[in-house]
Amino acid sequence: ASLEIHEAADDPQKILRRVFGFSSFRGLQEAVVEQVCAGGHALVVMPTGSGKSLCYQIPAIARPGTAIVVSPLIALMQDQVAALRELGVRAATLNSAQDAELSRQAIRAMQQEELDLLYVAPERLLMDSFLELLDNCRLSLFAIDEAHCISEWGHDFRPEYHRLGLLAERFPAIPRVALTATADAPTRRDIIDRLALHDGRDFLGGFDRPNIRYGVQPKTTARRQLLDFVKAQGGEAGIVYCLSRARTEEVASWLTDQGISALPYHAGLAPEVRARHQERFLKEPGLTIAATIAFGMGIDKPDVRFVAHLDPPRSLEAYYQETGRAGRDGLPAETLLLFGMQDIAQQRRMIEESNAPDARKRLEHRKLDALLGYAETTRCRRQVLLDYFGDSCEACGNCDTCLSPPQTFDGTVAAQKALSTIYRTGQRYGSAHVIDVLLGKTSDKIRAAGHDQLSTFGIGTDFDAKAWRSILRQLASLGLLHIDLEGYGALRLTEKSRPVLRGEEQVSLRREVGARRKATASGGS
Ligand code: ADP
Numbered sequence: 218a219s220l221e222i223h224e225a226a227d228d229p230q231k232i233l234r235r236v237f238g239f240s241s242f243r244g245l246q247e248a249v250v251e252q253v254c255a256g257g258h259a260l261v262v263m264p265t266g267s268g269k270s271l272c273y274q275i276p277a278i279a280r281p282g283t284a285i286v287v288s289p290l291i292a293l294m295q296d297q298v299a300a301l302r303e304l305g306v307r308a309a310t311l312n313s314a315q316d317a318e319l320s321r322q323a324i325r326a327m328q329q330e331e332l333d334l335l336y337v338a339p340e341r342l343l344m345d346s347f348l349e350l351l352d353n354c355r356l357s358l359f360a361i362d363e364a365h366c367i368s369e370w371g372h373d374f375r376p377e378y379h380r381l382g383l384l385a386e387r388f389p390a391i392p393r394v395a396l397t398a399t400a401d402a403p404t405r406r407d408i409i410d411r412l413a414l415h416d417g418r419d420f421l422g423g424f425d426r427p428n429i430r431y432g433v434q435p436k437t438t439a440r441r442q443l444l445d446f447v448k449a450q451g452g453e454a455g456i457v458y459c460l461s462r463a464r465t466e467e468v469a470s471w472l473t474d475q476g477i478s479a480l481p482y483h484a485g486l487a488p489e490v491r492a493r494h495q496e497r498f499l500k501e502p503g504l505t506i507a508a509t510i511a512f513g514m515g516i517d518k519p520d521v522r523f524v525a526h527l528d529p530p531r532s533l534e535a536y537y538q539e540t541g542r543a544g545r546d547g548l549p550a551e552t553l554l555l556f557g558m559q560d561i562a563q564q565r566r567m568i569e570e571s572n573a574p575d576a577r578k579r580l581e582h583r584k585l586d587a588l589l590g591y592a593e594t595t596r597c598r599r600q601v602l603l604d605y606f607g608d609s610c611e612a613c614g615n616c617d618t619c620l621s622p623p624q625t626f627d628g629t630v631a632a633q634k635a636l637s638t639i640y641r642t643g644q645r646y647g648s649a650h651v652i653d654v655l656l657g658k659t660s661d662k663i664r665a666a667g668h669d670q671l672s673t674f675g676i677g678t679d680f681d682a683k684a685w686r687s688i689l690r691q692l693a694s695l696g697l698l699h700i701d702l703e704g705y706g707a708l709r710l711t712e713k714s715r716p717v718l719r720g721e722e723q724v725s726l727r728r729e730v731g732a733r734r735k736a737t738a739s740g741g742s
């Protein structure tokens with residue numbers, strides 16, 4: 218079979234049809250394949266299921282030599298290799314789980330230029346002896362799968378990925394393709410820096426998962442809310458994400474008591490228990506898994522019908538990836554995020570107490586802010602989510618804010634106060650400082666900057682600091698101000714700020730904030 222393949226070699230269209238049996242490329246595949254076949258580097262950020270594998274597999278077949286594919290997941294590598302061999306592609310894997318003779322065969326095939334793809338774990342690739350071996354082989358490309366693992370800014374940093382940067386120095390002429398399903402702007406930049414992809418191209422797109430319905434509720438009676446949601450799913454399979462191991466066990470046993478068959482899953486369970494729970498989830502219909510984020514990566518169950526977050530995820534990236542495990546089959550799926558201000562406070566504490574460098578802490582806080590902005594938005598949630606990844610869509614009609622628009626109040630004056638304060642302080646300060654000015658706080662920093670002399674000093678006392686934080690987040694998610702994610706979190710005006718400042722456009726904000734208005738603080742409801 219491999220002979221036929223190599224007759225078709227170097228024409229990507231032919232490889233697509235003859236080897237993979239597909240009639241046409243999807244989305245950005247063709248552009249990526251073209252870039253890599255021509256010897257260029259690429260960063261590919263496309264959601265799970267969108268067909269990232271072909272982006273390097275086709276160039277691997279088209280170009281002479283062996284492609285080295287780095288992946289953190291042994292089980293997935295084995296599946297991929299088996300599937301490729303089925304199609305007649307010369308693929309192999311090297312991993313600690315296989316016997317020595319198989320490894321020797323794979324290496325021999327590579328040395329004789331009779332191997333198209335070799336899948337390896339990063340720690341294997343980075344062994345000196347293996348790198349020396351590669352020095353003497355003909356290589357077609359490096360594909361780095363799950364590339365977000367290289368970035369400490371990403372949501373799943375893996376130390377063994379860190380040293381992959383040396384590929385650029387040691388093999389400068391070999392194209393590098395980094396692939397991931399989720400990476401926001403700072404993470405993308407970090408991947409590009411670490412793998413030295415600066416003169417490559419990035420391919421970003423197709424983030425919309427239209428069959429997933431997004432929903433957020435303020436957390437009130439958490440378990441009751443969760444139970445109502447799970448019951449409404451009519452016995453289908455789903456995942457409930459929790460922050461701690463203990464909680465996954467509590468939730469699973471509580472759900473079981475309520476008549477929903479549920480199992481816990483977390484990294485602290487004995488390996489055989491974990492394997493058994495995962496196996497049952499894949500095979501038995503209608504099982505709910507209460508899990509920490511240890512569950513999911515590499516789980517391929519197409520008919521997960523719901524994903525609930527009992528505790529908030531750490532970022533919108535994590536949220537997108539976790540909710541993205543629902544509805545892989547394209548059929549309708551539902552999500553629920555239960556959102557409590559206390560949880561956020563706890564996460565902020567965890568960030569502060571970690572021994573990460575300050576720049577990292579600031580970034581984590583701002584990622585949390587983006588998540589808050591999403592939770593509090595009055596816009597279509599899908600639009601806010603896609604915006605965050607540099608993608609866009611029309612108001613979707615399939616999220617809770619589209620389906621039952623939230624109660625709002627006229628926040629035009631509040632927005633004008635905030636925006637003009639940002640403007641007058643030079644668009645160089647983060648939200649804490651802007652709020653201090655609005656509230657008329659006289660700190661040393663404010664006096665030193667002369668901000669107590671501004672006309673907007675103290676004009677915002679009709680809201681408290683908490684309400685202002687929410688207003689600023691909402692303005693950001695409305696696109697009326699920009700939070701500099703990569704610097705110190707400075708707030709800046711945008712094109713859309715102007716008409717609001719001139720009084721030409723109204724701004725409506727979510728009602729809960731209005732309720733915290735100081736002037737009307739008499740009622741609590
Ligand atoms: P990802 O790595 O982005 O999660 P995969 O590469 O595993 O996605 O592809 C997801 C599915 O889509 C696979 O079953 C694959 O065979 C299929 N697929 C990929 N590209 C095409 C295409 N051009 N036409 C039809 N099916 C495709």
Ligand code: ZN
Pocket residue numbers: 596597598599600612613614615616617618619620
């Ligand atoms: Zn919507």
